[in-house]
Amino acid sequence: xxxxxxxxxxxxxxxxxxxxxxxxxxxxxxxxxxxxxxxxxxxxxxxxxxxxxxxxxxxxxxxxxxxxxxxxxxxxxxxxxxxxxxxxxxxxxxxxxxxxxxxxxxxxxxxxxxxxxxxxxxxxxxxxxxxxxxxxxxxxxxxxxxxxxxxxxxxxxxxxxxxxxxxxxxxxxxxxxxxxxxxxxxxxxxxxxxxxxxxxxxxxxxxxxxxxxxxxxxxxxxxxxxxxxxxxxxxxxxxxxxxxxxxxxxxxxxxxxxxxxxxxxxxxxxxxxxxxxxxxxxxxxxxxxxxxxxxxxxxxxxxxxxx
Amino acid sequence: xxxxxxxxxxxxxxxxxxxxxxxxxxxxxxxxxxxxxxxxxxxxxxxxxxxxxxxxxxxxxxxxxxxxxxxxxxxxxxxxxxxxxxxxxxxxxxxxxxxxxxxxxxxxxxxxxxxxxxxxxxxxxxxxxxxxxxxxxxxxxxxxxxxxxxxxxxxxxxxxxxxxxxxxxxxxxxxxxxxxxxxxxxxxxxxxxxxxxxxxxxxxxxxxxxxxxxxxxxxxxxxxxxxxxxxxxxxxxxxxxxxxxxxxxxxxxxxxxxxxxxxxxxxxxxxxxxxxxxxxxxxxxxxxxxxxxxxxxxxxxxxxxxxxxxxxxxxxxxxxxxxxxxxxxxxxxxxxxxxxxxxxxxxxxxxxx
Amino acid sequence: xxxxxxxxxxxxxxxxxxxxxxxxxxxxxxxxxxxxxxxxxxxxxxxxxxxxxxxxxxxxxxxxxxxxxxxxxxxxxxxxxxxxxxxxxxxxxxxxxxxxxxxxxxxxxxxxxxxxxxxxxxxxxxxxxxxxxxxxxxxxxxxxxxxxxxxxxxxxxxxxxxxxxxxxxxxxxxxxxxxxxxxxxxxxxxxxxxxxxxxxxxxxxxxxxxxxxxxxxxxxxxxxxxxxxxxxxxxxxxxxxxxxxxxxxxxxx
Numbered sequence: 046x047x048x049x050x051x052x053x054x055x056x057x058x059x060x061x062x063x064x065x066x067x068x069x070x071x072x073x074x075x076x077x078x079x080x081x082x083x084x085x086x087x088x089x090x091x092x093x094x095x096x097x098x099x100x101x102x103x104x105x106x107x108x109x110x111x112x113x114x115x116x117x118x119x120x121x122x123x124x125x126x127x128x129x130x131x132x133x134x135x136x137x138x139x140x141x142x143x144x145x146x147x148x149x150x151x152x153x154x155x156x157x158x159x160x161x162x163x164x165x166x167x168x169x170x171x172x173x174x175x176x177x178x179x180x181x182x183x184x185x186x187x188x189x190x191x192x193x194x195x196x197x198x199x200x201x202x203x204x205x206x207x208x209x210x211x212x213x214x215x216x217x218x219x220x221x222x223x224x225x226x227x228x229x230x231x232x233x234x235x236x237x238x239x240x241x242x243x244x245x246x247x248x249x250x251x252x253x254x255x256x257x258x259x260x261x262x263x264x265x266x267x268x269x270x271x272x273x274x275x276x277x278x279x280x281x282x283x284x285x286x287x288x289x290x291x292x293x294x295x296x297x298x299x300x301x302x303x304x305x306x307x308x309x310x311x312x313x314x315x316x317x318x319x320x321x322x323x324x325x326x327x328x329x330x331x332x333x334x335x336x337x338x339x340x341x342x343x344x345x346x347x348x349x350x351x352x
Numbered sequence: 353x354x355x356x357x358x359x360x361x362x363x364x365x366x367x368x369x370x371x372x373x374x375x376x377x378x379x380x381x382x383x384x385x386x387x388x389x390x391x392x393x394x395x396x397x398x399x400x401x402x403x404x405x406x407x408x409x410x411x412x413x414x415x416x417x418x419x420x421x422x423x424x425x426x427x428x429x430x431x432x433x434x435x436x437x438x439x440x441x442x443x444x445x446x447x448x449x450x451x452x453x454x455x456x457x458x459x460x461x462x463x464x465x466x467x468x469x470x471x472x473x474x475x476x477x478x479x480x481x482x483x484x485x486x487x488x489x490x491x492x493x494x495x496x497x498x499x500x501x502x503x504x505x506x507x508x509x510x511x512x513x514x515x516x517x518x519x520x521x522x523x524x525x526x527x528x529x530x531x532x533x534x535x536x537x538x539x540x541x542x543x544x545x546x547x548x549x550x551x552x553x554x555x556x557x558x559x560x561x562x563x564x565x566x567x568x569x570x571x572x573x574x575x576x577x578x579x580x581x582x583x584x585x586x587x588x589x590x591x592x593x594x595x596x597x598x599x600x601x602x603x604x605x606x607x608x609x610x611x612x613x614x615x616x617x618x619x620x621x622x623x624x625x626x627x628x629x630x631x632x633x634x635x636x637x638x639x640x641x642x643x644x645x646x647x648x649x650x651x652x653x654x655x656x657x658x659x660x661x662x663x664x665x666x667x668x669x670x671x672x673x674x675x676x677x678x679x680x681x682x683x684x685x686x687x688x689x690x691x692x693x694x695x696x697x698x699x700x701x702x703x704x705x
Numbered sequence: 706x707x708x709x710x711x712x713x714x715x716x717x718x719x720x721x722x723x724x725x726x727x728x729x730x731x732x733x734x735x736x737x738x739x740x741x742x743x744x745x746x747x748x749x750x751x752x753x754x755x756x757x758x759x760x761x762x763x764x765x766x767x768x769x770x771x772x773x774x775x776x777x778x779x780x781x782x783x784x785x786x787x788x789x790x791x792x793x794x795x796x797x798x799x800x801x802x803x804x805x806x807x808x809x810x811x812x813x814x815x816x817x818x819x820x821x822x823x824x825x826x827x828x829x830x831x832x833x834x835x836x837x838x839x840x841x842x843x844x845x846x847x848x849x850x851x852x853x854x855x856x857x858x859x860x861x862x863x864x865x866x867x868x869x870x871x872x873x874x875x876x877x878x879x880x881x882x883x884x885x886x887x888x889x890x891x892x893x894x895x896x897x898x899x900x901x902x903x904x905x906x907x908x909x910x911x912x913x914x915x916x917x918x919x920x921x922x923x924x925x926x927x928x929x930x931x932x933x934x935x936x937x938x939x940x941x942x943x944x945x946x947x948x949x950x951x952x953x954x955x956x957x958x
Contacts, residue, residue, distance in 0.1 A: 080473070135680055142687035145413065148473075149624045152617050153679030160673040164665050272613075276477070283474050326485050329478030336471055337463040547822050554821030554828075555814055555835065558800070562808045565797035572757060572791075573875050574783025574812030583818060 050187040052309040053302060058193045058262065060301020061200035065255035066278030067285070067293040068207060069248030075224045075288030076244045079136065082151035085275015086158035087127055087249050091120040091256025092173070092266045093166050100174050113176035120253040127158075128249025132242055155272070162268035170267050173260035196258045203254055204294050207247070211290060216243055224288065273325070280328045284335055286342030295344060303331050372538055376531040387530040391602065393642040394537040395595060400622040400638040401544045401631065402591025407620065408629030409548075409557060410584035411564030412465070413473040415616050416480030420589040422611035423456050424449035424596025426487065426497065429606045432507035435498060439507055446597045453593025454586045461585040465578060480616050487608040502607025509536065509601045516601070533602050540598070544591060548631050560584055625682055627689030636691050645675055710735045710770060710910050711756070711787075711879055717764035718751055718934075725751040727935040728765065733879065738901065738911045740925035740942075742918060744954060748934040749914045750792060753883055757789050758782045770878060783812050788877035790868040792884045792914075798857035802848060802867050805856050806839035809874025842870040846900060862893045869900065873909070880904060881912040886920055898924055918955075922946060930954065 066088055073081045099116030103109055135154050139147045180191040211217035222230040223240045231237045259274065260266050277300065285296025307327035335343060379386040399421065406414045427449035431440040464475045491499030508517035508529070516536060517529045551557045562570040563577050571577055600606050618641060626637020648671040656665065682690060715728040725748045733739045741749050754760040756767055758779035767774040775781055797805050814835055820828035843849040846866040851859055856867060865885055872880055882901070886894045898920060905911050915921045921928060922942040929939040932954040938945055945951055 135684070138684055139687060142683070143628070145407075145620075145624045145628065146683050146687045148413075149621055150680050150683040152621065153676045153683065156672055156676030157680065160669040160676065163669040164673070168666070168669075276481070276613075279474060280478065283471060287471075322489050323485060326482045329475075329482050332478055333460075333464065333475050336467055336475060340467050340471070550821050550824055551818070555811060555816045555832070556818055556821055558804060558808045559811050561800060561804075562797050562811075565799060566795050568759065568779075569791065569795035569797065570808075571759070571779035572783060572789050572795075573809050573871060574780045575808070576780045587818065 048309055049306075050185055052305040054187055054189050054193065056302030056305030057298060058189075058196050058301070059305060060281075060298035061197050062255050062258050062262070062274075062297075063278045063281045063301050064294045064297025065200055065203060065251045065258070066274060067282040067297045068204070068290065069252045070275075070279045071282040071285075071287055071290060071293040072220075072244045072248045073241075074282070075290075076220060077136075077140075077227075077241055079147050080151065080279065081131075081136075081245075081248075082148065082275070083131060083135075083154040083158055084248065084252060085271035085273075085278070086155050086162070087124050087131075087271070088252040088256040088259070088274060089162060089266070089268065089271030090127060090158065091124045091253035092260040092270065093162060093171065093268070094120045094123045094253075095257050095260055096171050096173055096266055097166075099176065103174055109174075109176060113174075116174075116176075117254070117257050120257055121250050124249040124253035124256070125246045128245040128252075129242055131249075132245040137238070137241075159268055159271070166268055168268065170265045173264045173266055175264065176261055192261055196262060199254065200258070203251060207251065208290065210247070216240070220244060277328050280332050283342055284332055286344040289342070289344050292342060292344035296342070299343075300328055300331070303327055376534040380528065380531065384528055384530055387528065387534060389643065389646045391530050391533050391537055393639045394534065394541050395599060395602075396619065396622060396638040396642045397541045397635050398537065398544050399592065399595045399619050400626070400634050401541070401548050402588050402595065403619050404548060404623050404629065404631070404634045405551065405591070406584050406588035407623050408634065409552060409564075410560040410581055412581055412584060414476045414585070414588065415473045415613075415620065416460075416476035416478070416483075417588065417592055417619055418611050418613070418616040419476075419480040419483040420453040420457060420592030421596040421599070421615075422483050422487065422608075423453040423589075424593030425600040425606045425610070426503075426596075427452055427593070428597040428600035429503040429506050430496075432601070433503050434505050435503045442509055442511065442601075446594060449597040450590040450593040453596070454590040457586040457589025458582060461582045465581040465585065477613065477616070480611075480613055484608050484611050484613075487611065497608075500608060502605060502609070504605050506600050506604045506606065508604065509533070509598065517604070533598075537598065540594070545631060545635075552629075552631075556580070556583070621679060625679065625689055627692035630689070630691060630693035633689050633691035633693070637689065640690075641675075644678065645671060648674055708734050711912075712768045713752070713756070713765070714768065715765035716752065716755055716762050716767070718748075718755055718760060718762050725934050726755065726762070727933075729931065729934070729936050730765075731929050731936060731939050733910060733912055734927075735910055736905070736908070737926040738905050738913060738924055740921040740928040741912060741914045741931065742916075742921055742928060743931035743937075747931040747954075749931055750883060751934075752931065753789065753881060753912075753914060756782070757787055757881065780812070783875050783877075786876070786878035787881065788872035788875045788879070789881040790865070790872055790883055790885060792887065794861075794864050794868055796856040796864055796868060796871070799855055801853050802843060802856055802859060802863075803836075803839055803852040805867055806842050806870050806874050807835050809842075809871040810835045810838060812875050839870075839874060842873055843867075845873070846870045861888060862896075865889070865897070866900070869904075873904070877909060879910045879912060881914075883914045884916055885913070886915060886917045894920060 066084065069084045069087070070081060073079055095116040098119040099112045102112035102115055131154060135150050136147055139150060177192050177195060182189050182194070211220060219230065219235045219240050220243065222233065222235055223237055227237055259270070278297065281297040281300040282293045284300060285292025285294070304324055304327050308324040311323055376387050376390060379390045403414065403417050406412050406417070428445050430436055431438050431445050431448070460476070460479050464472055467475065487497045488500055490496040497503070508515055510516060516532045519529065520527050520532065559570065559575045559580050562575060563580060567577055622637040622641045623634050625641065626635065627633025649667070652670050653667040656667070709732045711733040713729055713731050715730050716726055717724070717728050718726040729748070729752060741752065743749050751760065755762045756774070758774070758777055758781065761776045766776065769785055769787065774785065797808065800808070814831055816828045816831050840849065840852065843852050846869055848859070848863050848866050848870070851863055856864065859867060869882070869885070886897055889897060894917065901911060901913070901924060913921060913925060925942055927940065928942050928945045930937040930945060930951050937950050937954060938948050
């Protein structure tokens, strides 16, 4: 029983991170139907920027909390700028291009960002500075750390903020309108370019926050870390029903929990034939199974074909 | 159209044949490494044209194509190497590899092909990862794939006593292993080109095109869209399986590393970058994307040395950086690919406001 | 062979709370031109989509040519002999006019992948027959000179004709036209009228959904009126025209 609870907690933490990254995918997809493959790389850049900024400041003698905060701020700003630039330079010129063209561009950008990161930060694993005290809690036989608690709380707060933005502000309304029908929205005076740019910038900011969380949680970072993370997060977005904000959040958390439980129990389930290094397949197996029965994802609207 | 006219003319065919015959010998002047690069270019032409059936003709976005290649490669590796002590002949393994890849395609495709295009992309991508993870980990408790170390000493392609590895004397010519594989691969590539052209201009090809254009209208005139998509998917997978088998034999070694997602993406990039659905474009894309990174590999270091007098940037990452930028730039300035079919080109110029 | 070609039995369809079709029953006889009219949103296209398998009805069903129609299988409807056009023309825009009609032959031909790859004599013969038949059909709808143009570059009227040619290529027993005269001027409508009449004379039963009441009344043997998803009347045009309920439905009284 405590393994079960433990894995739920681990999954919730991992899932909160997936959810934040998934939001970046789902917002862009919802508004312009593009899989922004480079989003995982934005997250990676966020982590690495934090390492550089916070690490340098700590070395310079700044208090850890302050240095951490500065690192996070820097990461958010850099990622927002990066997201904006990605959209402006790479994707905007391709609005009318064939469907696969922006996808290849996204893949190209992903390769570019990875290699820029490798040139800047090197090909070795980097240690993430410990920004939070290592405090352990115990509850009902399961252990969790302050870091885990904070990740879940920050993630929840960020998502709450995003929902407020999307459902309570003028920009949010413009975003929702554009997602429904860009042509009509622009006739109604919505500046489509601004809305799309906003989706990229906001998504990248969330990605930066997620990047800091990943760094804090695993304490290491690497120029290739964004790819698998991005892939999983995109899976989470599809699982929840892509384009749907709440779906991305729930999909992310669900995916985190499924992975954690899967990794915890796969050995027992297969009589030791498959071990926990199969963790990565759960995401995809679950995705395939869900889409077989719910082709629009768990919380996606049914998009019926119209004659 | 001009391209096809040229290649159907006697002069065109003659020139192409001479060039194809001479290439491996010209490349050999720069060392056998270049012949091997040439081999890979042709292998990728084969792979890309297989994927072109799925993506270009039927319009299905397949991001896990490499998984089928892996199935073919491991089928050959397991059945023709000391790993299990099996040494099956080519006429048994190659069809089996193609068949298994085809079967995998049907198993994956039948539940997922009714999904919207982007969902299909992510499902196929996930499938590719699953296959790779299994190959990486199926070395314990029973050693099937030998895990990350991969399988070595794989049998080369051979027909009876004629082996494709090592040097052979033919008509006074010394043919190296890579040169022999070159001719085998060219033959296979010509075969897949013919198949692509014939499919494109057939009842099935038209139905695929119709599905790509408007699925509802295609259904309304009686096209069983699900079966036809499955057919495209399975065919593409079979070609992937064959290519995998040849790859395995040619390298003499396979490991899961060769089948990562980036490989799938690379092949898709070849198809799209060249000009989706347009055979000459796809060939161009495949050759370019195989040769360009190699040229960069050999060029980037020396150029840096010449300009700056020292290595400023790790050549490997600079090489990939340039490659990524090339993808972005080509898509920016030639959104339909470098050599699109005439129709698609028209489609785009008209779409511009 | 029964006189009735298609029979709808209490077909019902709702979208959420909206009842788009309320137990619609009607029957179409062989060889007739059957009109289906009604105000906007009366359920005409929904009826069409249920019949051709794009929608699954929530109640009732169809009997076509003596056999029930399987719901949710559009490609089988075509195979059984129901062809349709779309209200908002759906051609394969980047294929030529000729290719559009050639695809229409799909369901009546059988060359498979291996035939295509081997290009054996049977395949070649079939391919030639498909092409010839498609050319004939383009002649039939009088757009043969546009054969090699991309469908999307055809004029509006020619696109309508091409869509009809493509539908005819499936050798339908029942040809369903969804507002074919929409957006046409008087001359074009007149030509369309002749075309439809000609198709019927050549032996194909026609179901016509139309807004142009004049066209329907002049062309159809029998007419059914839908209003708010329910069948109001099914009779010859002369009777329908005088029916009080129909007048009310159209005037919105």
